[in-house]
Amino acid sequence: MASSTSLPAPGSRPKKPLGKMADWFRQTLLKKPKKRPDSPESTSSDTSQPPSQDRLSPSLSLVTSPSLPPTHASDSGSSRWSKDYDVCMCHSEEDLVAAQNLVSYLEGSTASLRCFLQLRDATPGGAIVSELCQALNNSHCRVLLITPGFLQDPWCKYQMLQALTEAPGAEGCTIPLLSGLSRDAYPPELRFMYYVDGRGPDGGFRQVKEAVMRYLQTLS
Secondary structure: OOOOOOOOOOOOOOOOOHHHHHHHHHHHHHOOOOOOOOOHHHHHHHHOOOOOHHHOOHHHHHHHOOOOOOOOHHHOOOOHHHOOEEEEEEOOHHHHHHHHHHHHHHHOOOOOOOEEOHHHHOOOOOOHHHHHHHHHHOEEEEEEEEOHHHHHOHHHHHHHHHHHHHOOOOOOOEEEEEOOOOHHHOOHHHOOOOOEEOOOOOOOHHHHHHHHHHHHHOOO
């Protein structure tokens, strides 16, 4: 009796069951691609955080720290800069050229003295008496250019008395420069103080400058 079981034909290969093949495709499709490792640059950029204040370099900490205002030479303790002028020039109108020469000498010196010359520095339209009193009060020294014209001018005598009134006890701040006069003509109001003799080759300019500088040094 012939068997009912059929044998595969010679030369044919066995086929996979359809169920197993479907499972293989399903597993292949469901496999997740391997995650590529992040590069060091991306990792550092993602995880970078602002540095803490403890990690700041000393140079950065100096930038954020408050700084003190610069100290000027005029703030070093000297009282010279408390007034606008070092010298107030008192002279007669006819001695304007001599006064200008003296002012140019003082201002052009290495000390760069600040001088008040009435016709140059007075406020236009200001009262003459008020301008004079303000200049005397705002100057450390007063230079009196005493000449024959000075003694004959009542306004000059007022300047002289006002200069003595502004600083009655300040020794050395009033500097008389006697020019073109003998000692006998020296004003009696100034007998208690020495004067600069203007008969020298430089007209006494150097002594006036030294007297002003000596007084300014006492203000330090």
